[in-house]
Amino acid sequence: MEELADLIIRTAKNKGASYAEARLESTKSSGFVLKNGIAQVSGYDITKGIAVRLISNGSMAFGSTNILSKSSVTKLVESVIKSAKTSAPAAFKTEFSDENSEKDEYEVKQKIDVRTVSPAKKLSLLQDIDKAILGTKKSVPGRYLILGDEYVDKLFINSEGSRIKSIIPRTNFTYFTTLKENGSLIQRYWQYGASGGFETLTAMNLPKILSDEIITLSKNALEGIKPPKGELDMVLGPQIVGIVVHESAGHPGEADRILGREAAQAGESFLGINDVGKKIGSDKVTIIDDPAIGGSFGYYKYDDEGVKAKKRYLYKDGRIADFLHNRQSAAMTGTKSTASARASAFDREPLVRMANTYFECGKYSEAELITDVKKGIFMKTFMEWNIDDKRFNQKYVGAEAYLIENGKITKPVREPVLEITTPKLYSSVDAAANNIEFHAGSCGKGEPMQGMPVWFGGPSIRIRKVRLGNP
Amino acid sequence: MSILKKVLAECRKRGADDAIVSLERLQTTQVKFSNSKIITTENVDNVGLSIFIAVKKRIVLTTLREFSEQSALKSVKELLSFTKTLPKNKDYNGIAEGPFKYRNTKKYSLEIEEAGTKGIKQVSNAINKATKLGADRTAGVWETNYSTTELHTSGGVSAKEQGHSFYFSIRAFTAANNSGHSVCSATELKDLTVGNSVEEAITIAKMHSNPVKVTPGKYDVLFYPLAAANLIDNAAQSASIFAVESGLSFWADKLGSKVASNNFSLYDDASDDSGVGSRVFDAEGIPTKKVEIIGNGILKNYLHNTSTAKKYKTQTTASAGLISPEPVNLIVEGGNVNKDNIISEMTSGLVVTNLWYTRFQNSATGDFSTVPRDGLFLVKKGKLTPVKDARISDNLASMLMRVNKVCNDMRWIVGWEVSVPTKTPTLLINDVRVSRSVD
Numbered sequence: 090m091e092e093l094a095d096l097i098i099r100t101a102k103n104k105g106a107s108y109a110e111a112r113l114e115s116t117k118s119s120g121f122v123l124k125n126g127i128a129q130v131s132g133y134d135i136t137k138g139i140a141v142r143l144i145s146n147g148s149m150a151f152g153s154t155n156i157l158s159k160s161s162v163t164k165l166v167e168s169v170i171k172s173a174k175t176s177a178p179a180a181f182k183t184e185f186s187d188e189n190s191e192k193d194e195y196e197v198k199q200k201i202d203v204r205t206v207s208p209a210k211k212l213s214l215l216q217d218i219d220k221a222i223l224g225t226k227k228s229v230p231g232r233y234l235i236l237g238d239e240y241v242d243k244l245f246i247n248s249e250g251s252r253i254k255s256i257i258p259r260t261n262f263t264y265f266t267t268l269k270e271n272g273s274l275i276q277r278y279w280q281y282g283a284s285g286g287f288e289t290l291t292a293m294n295l296p297k298i299l300s301d302e303i304i305t306l307s308k309n310a311l312e313g314i315k316p317p318k319g320e321l322d323m324v325l326g327p328q329i330v331g332i333v334v335h336e337s338a339g340h341p342g343e344a345d346r347i348l349g350r351e352a353a354q355a356g357e358s359f360l361g362i363n364d365v366g367k368k369i370g371s372d373k374v375t376i377i378d379d380p381a382i383g384g385s386f387g388y389y390k391y392d393d394e395g396v397k398a399k400k401r402y403l404y405k406d407g408r409i410a411d412f413l414h415n416r417q418s419a420a421m422t423g424t425k426s427t428a429s430a431r432a433s434a435f436d437r438e439p440l441v442r443m444a445n446t447y448f449e450c451g452k453y454s455e456a457e458l459i460t461d462v463k464k465g466i467f468m469k470t471f472m473e474w475n476i477d478d479k480r481f482n483q484k485y486v487g488a489e490a491y492l493i494e495n496g497k498i499t500k501p502v503r504e505p506v507l508e509i510t511t512p513k514l515y516s517s518v519d520a521a522a523n524n525i526e527f528h529a530g531s532c533g534k535g536e537p538m539q540g541m542p543v544w545f546g547g548p549s550i551r552i553r554k555v556r557l558g559n560p
Numbered sequence: 561m562s563i564l565k566k567v568l569a570e571c572r573k574r575g576a577d578d579a580i581v582s583l584e585r586l587q588t589t590q591v592k593f594s595n596s597k598i599i600t601t602e603n604v605d606n607v608g609l610s611i612f613i614a615v616k617k618r619i620v621l622t623t624l625r626e627f628s629e630q631s632a633l634k635s636v637k638e639l640l641s642f643t644k645t646l647p648k649n650k651d652y653n654g655i656a657e658g659p660f661k662y663r664n665t666k667k668y669s670l671e672i673e674e675a676g677t678k679g680i681k682q683v684s685n686a687i688n689k690a691t692k693l694g695a696d697r698t699a700g701v702w703e704t705n706y707s708t709t710e711l712h713t714s715g716g717v718s719a720k721e722q723g724h725s726f727y728f729s730i731r732a733f734t735a736a737n738n739s740g741h742s743v744c745s746a747t748e749l750k751d752l753t754v755g756n757s758v759e760e761a762i763t764i765a766k767m768h769s770n771p772v773k774v775t776p777g778k779y780d781v782l783f784y785p786l787a788a789a790n791l792i793d794n795a796a797q798s799a800s801i802f803a804v805e806s807g808l809s810f811w812a813d814k815l816g817s818k819v820a821s822n823n824f825s826l827y828d829d830a831s832d833d834s835g836v837g838s839r840v841f842d843a844e845g846i847p848t849k850k851v852e853i854i855g856n857g858i859l860k861n862y863l864h865n866t867s868t869a870k871k872y873k874t875q876t877t878a879s880a881g882l883i884s885p886e887p888v889n890l891i892v893e894g895g896n897v898n899k900d901n902i903i904s905e906m907t908s909g910l911v912v913t914n915l916w917y918t919r920f921q922n923s924a925t926g927d928f929s930t931v932p933r934d935g936l937f938l939v940k941k942g943k944l945t946p947v948k949d950a951r952i953s954d955n956l957a958s959m960l961m962r963v964n965k966v967c968n969d970m971r972w973i974v975g976w977e978v979s980v981p982t983k984t985p986t987l988l989i990n991d992v993r994v995s996r997s998v999d
Contacts, residue, residue, distance in 0.1 A: 115626070122883070124805060124806055125805065125806075127650060127651055128646060128647045128648075128649055129619075129649060130612075130619045130621045130649075130882060130883050131619070131620055131642070131646055132620050132622050134622060134623045135622070135623075135624050135625065135626055136623075136625035136626060137625065138606070138625060138626075148598065148600075148601075149599065150600060150601045150603075151600055151601070151602045151603075152603040152604065152605075153603075153605070153606075154604075154606075155605070155607055155608075157626070165603070168603050168676075169601075169603055171673070172589075172601035172603060172676055173601065175601075175677055176591065176598045176601050178684070179593075179597065179680070179683070179684040179687065180597055180598040180599070181595065181597035181598065181599050208642055208645045208646060209645040212646065212647065216647075231806055231807015231808065231924065233806040233808065265806065265807065265808060266807075267807030267924050274807075274922060274924045274925055276807070276920075276923065276924055276925075348594075348595075349594050349595050349697065349699060350594045350699075351699075352594055352697075352699035352731050352733070352739075353699040353700040353701060353730065353731040353741070354701070355976075356916070436604050438600060472921045473920065473921035473922075473927075473929065474919060475917040475918070475929055475930065475931055475951075476931070477916065477931045478916050478917070478933055481997075482949055482951065482996075482997040484929060484951060484953070486921050504921075506953075508951065508995055508996070508997045509998045509999070510998070512999070513997075513998060536590075536701055536729075536976055538976075555998060556998050558995055558997075
């Protein structure tokens with residue numbers, strides 16, 4: 090099949106393309122759903138397809154097919170060239186930043202190959218989680234558990250000589266639980282994911298995590314008090330810090346958003362392209378995105394434009410440090426790509442995406458952050474969040490949360506609401522702990538939508554003198 | 561014999577109680593633009609063979625996007641082995657027994673490459689028109705899909721359909737960075753109202769000049785169709801029996817009960833060919849029909865497939881989804897009120913033209929929030945004043961009980977924030993809670 094990728098490059102060049110790339114992807118995935126203890130339809134998918142992206146007459150065009158024959162692929166390139174030429178008079182003149190051409194092969198190793206684990210064993214993991222939830226003896230009428238894995242074998246080549254082969258297996262687990270307690274329904278959703286084999290799922294200790302959470306949420310519902318009013322301090326746990334950095338540091342730092350490319354879809358950014366160096370928060374705020382974290386859900390060694398991945402500082406010591414770039418946005422702004430181009434499948438164009446975004450650790454323990462709060466809230470997990478399309482106004486509703494009085498956690502608090510602007514949030518950070526955690530998500534962007542595996546995380550952080558929103 | 565019939569025969573031969581095999585080809589052409597320039601075109605051609613098998617209440621589903629006749633037949637053997645390792649799904653009750661007669665659909669057809677060329681021309685014209693009307697910049701997408709589906713089942717169903725869909729989305733910005741967004745969709749290119757969308761997006765953007773921060777509180781809110789469709793799309797997910805069983809519906813245990821104001825009726829009508837979600841048959845091959853979800857405020861039906869309908873001793877609504885029954889072509893029944901009259905008579909309220917990032921805190925209760933985007937206006941004695949930085953933090957189930965007026969400006973909406981095509985007019989909803997970030 091690799092010859093089809095080479096055929097794409099040859100045909101594109103012969104037809105006058107100034108740049109061309111081909112991406113051949115083969116994906117095997119399986120999925121299992123347990124709903125209230127009952128196995129729903131299980132299944133697997135096998136996908137193989139090829140994509141071409143090229144620049145002709147200065148305009149960029151993309152195409153893909155999973156009809157993998159020489160004639161089909163040749164026809165695809167011809168149609169993509171035609172689209173590029175037809176659109177050229179009204180098209181943006183695309184250029185790519187100069188990058189090294191790369192030749193490499195890499196594979197994420199698995200201790201237990203996801204393709205060899207029986208369906209029964211995968212389902213039994215979900216059944217163990219379900220049993221653990223029921224073992225709490227709490228009323229949990231909604232238990233919707235999803236387990237999935239994928240094995241992605243990819244070849245990327247371009248007209249500049251890059252040729253990169255990769256194999257990345259990933260696993261993921263997602264759940265929705267609905268707890269009935271004290272006359273209320275409390276709902277929780279979360280996701281876990283990693284790159285690697287089936288061992289990554291068994292290592293997560295999911296039955297204990299979910300059963301512990303049910304017990305905690307039950308206690309919160311029974312004993313929780315209303316959130317206090319007035320100015321207070323907050324300690325935000327790693328889950329919340331993770332979603333915060335993803336939404337209000339990672340997304341606004343995507344250069345394609347800043348340049349307006351996603352204005353009608355994923356939105357824009359409150360940041361301007363000339364904002365590097367501008368103050369965004371206190372000097373305790375350093376936020377990083379790093380695709381190269383081994384075992385991470387967002388792991389890759391080379392992006393989908395063949396650029397070698399590296400650690401990127403988004404915010405450093407409270408200032409805007411850099412943006413996430415692909416080769417197009419880098420060329421538009423006179424810089425280099427930060428290897429941020431990712432496509433969720435062979436039939437999707439690469440876009441500027443995050444990988445693993447996190448708040449850099451501080452020197453304190455979480456307990457020390459709490460000890461130094463006279464009156465405040467420790468918001469450990471959350472139920473709901475959203476943010477405007479410029480990534481400026483955001484909201485997080487606490488799931489597991491506690492009142493802090495004179496440096497001690499005293500009572501559970503029900504549904505505290507943090508509704509705050511991005512500069513206010515980051516300016517209020519006065520300390521970060523050292524208890525870093527990473528959590529998994531499927532980041533949405535693009536049209537059609539591309540759900541991209543990412544990690545987000547960080548340690549607990551403390552923010553001073555904020556006000557809670559109305560519940 | 562076609563590959564599908566051979567695969568179906570293999571399923572039967574190897575002992576499947578139920579089997580559904582389908583072949584879908586989806587050809588998509590997109591023209592994306594931003595900063596008033598075309599930024600890329602996309603031509604995507606995807607073929608998929610799906611095989612659903614049930615053996616003694618053990619069910620499996622596969623989609624092969626790489627297959628030959630030989631490998632598809634081999635997959636049947638693998639799937640049958642797969643089922644043996646699974647536990648029974650005691651809730652599974654089979655698939656539809658056919659054959660069925662299907663309605664005739666229009667045979668509109670446009671060669672996909674020709675459609676792409678027309679798309680590039682329409683986008684170029686739209687950008688030029690927007691610029692002439694005063695847009696500083698525009699962004700959006702023009703898209704066409706051409707799909708062909710063939711389906712055969714062990715229940716004696718054989719069905720085929722093909723169809724086009726067209727979709728256009730434009731967000732226009734003024735020099736001061738005020739924005740308006742508009743979308744349109746159609747099943748024939750001549751019905752795609754690109755020009756109207758350009759005008760609407762720019763009109764809203766220009767009106768939204770020098771917005772001031774909104775004051776938090778409760779407002780009567782006029783949701784224009786783009787915003788209303790976002791709410792309806794999210795609410796209608798609660799109508800699927802799968803969502804009800806999963807604890808993800810705020811209409812659980814509400815069948816026959818009042819769930820909306822008397823003037824509110826909601827249908828899922830996959831047989832309405834004007835909507836881009838329309839289809840002749842569902843995933844089991846059952847002819848689609850108009851399904852009343854809410855009639856005059858009363859929850860009339862959950863959405864079912866054959867299996868779930870048997871479990872609840874009711875009739876399928878032809879809404880399969882093999883995994884989950886689902887809405888595909890939603891329609892809010894229009895009223896007879898003109899939205900401009902509502903505004904002129906409004907003493908105090910808000911106009912929301914678009915919504916963004918709608919998320920549930922709890923989909924079993926309907927607690928949620930969503931962020932108004934683009935044109936947002938405070939109404940005082942019939943006069944509009946631009947405002948910004950609002951968030952709607954309310955309960956969606958409760959909001960449907962507070963629908964005060966249903967307008968007459970029905971239109972189809974689909975887009976980045978509205979995944980299920982939804983035909984809706986402007987809705988006036990009372991006492992909506994609006995919050996704002998601390999800064």
